[in-house]
Amino acid sequence: MSTRFVPGLLLCTFAQAVLAGGSSAYGAWRLSDANRAGLGRGEIVVEAEVTRDKPGGEVRAAVEIAASPEVVFRILTDCSKALEFVPHLKSCRVLETGPDATWQIVEHQVDHGWFAPKARYVFRAEYEDFRRIRFSHVSGDLRENQGTWEFTPSESGESTIVTYNARVVPRNYVPRWLMRAALRSDLPALLKGLRSACESEMQAAHRG
Numbered sequence: 001m002s003t004r005f006v007p008g009l010l011l012c013t014f015a016q017a018v019l020a021g022g023s024s025a026y027g028a029w030r031l032s033d034a035n036r037a038g039l040g041r042g043e044i045v046v047e048a049e050v051t052r053d054k055p056g057g058e059v060r061a062a063v064e065i066a067a068s069p070e071v072v073f074r075i076l077t078d079c080s081k082a083l084e085f086v087p088h089l090k091s092c093r094v095l096e097t098g099p100d101a102t103w104q105i106v107e108h109q110v111d112h113g114w115f116a117p118k119a120r121y122v123f124r125a126e127y128e129d130f131r132r133i134r135f136s137h138v139s140g141d142l143r144e145n146q147g148t149w150e151f152t153p154s155e156s157g158e159s160t161i162v163t164y165n166a167r168v169v170p171r172n173y174v175p176r177w178l179m180r181a182a183l184r185s186d187l188p189a190l191l192k193g194l195r196s197a198c199e200s201e202m203q204a205a206h207r208g
Contacts, residue, residue, distance in 0.1 A: 029060050029165050039064040039161065044188045061164045063191040067198040069130045069151040069160045075198050076149065077127070079106075085193025087186045088112050095122065102127050105138060121145060135166075144169035162194070 035045050039062060048059040065072055075081055079092040091109035098104065103126045111118045121140030127133055130151060137145040147166025154161055 029062075029163055031062060031161070031163070035062065036161075044191050046187055058165070058167045059187070061187055061191060063162050063195055064154065064159050065162055065195045065198045066159045067202045069153060071201055072151050072160050072162055072194070072198050073130045073133075075201065076194060077125075077133070081197060085190070085197050087189050087193075090118075107140075141171055142168060143171045162191070164191075 031039070031045070038045055042064075045062040046059070047061070079094065082092050083089055088110040089108060090111045091107070093107045094104050095107055096105040103124060105122060105124055107120065107122045109118065109120045119141040121142045122138040123135045123145055124138055125133055125135045132151070133149040135145070135147060135149075137143075145166070145168050147164070147168075150163045150165075152161045152163070153159075
């Protein structure tokens with residue numbers, strides 16, 4: 001088995017505080033017809049909003065990828081590949097793996113350059129092969145970090161609907177402008193990068 005990881009919310013750690021709205025029942029998000037139509041056009045669906053009355057919040061996002069759930073799962077849980085498409089991720093280390101390989105303890109380190117300090121966080125990832133990944137906070141620069149990634153075959157069977165649902169709370173104050181900037185750019189960039197990596201692998205497999 002390859003070295004695994006799962007993105008907690010691989011945005012700027014500080015931006016995680018901005019994400020709010022939606023249900024706290026992770027994995028229960030049902031895409032609307034409008035959402036699905038947007039995914040079919042290649043759009044990235046993100047549902048989140050800035051709130052002033054909560055320290056942190058929730059975010060939902062989705063993308064359709066022309067690859068099987070197996071390929072998406074494998075790419076998303078490969079530490080070496082994550083460094084190629086996850087914004088600001090500088091280090092990914094598996095600290096511990098369960099005896100049956102259904103869970104891991106993973107450390108991420110992110111760096112956003114001169115305008116924000118580096119950050120480190122550790123989370124537990126639980127794997128349901130090719131269907132779902134659950135993650136939960138262990139330690140580091142977040143107070144709370146939990147949620148799911150889910151992989152559902154499309155009706156045609158030719159693509160996979162990937163949904164992300166998370167609740168994140170940082171330990172320290174985060175400027176709201178930084179939160180908004182990361183929400184607008186980093187989460188869509190992450191999902192676009194994941195889509196590109198998966199579809200490139202599928203194309204290479206077909207050529208082979």
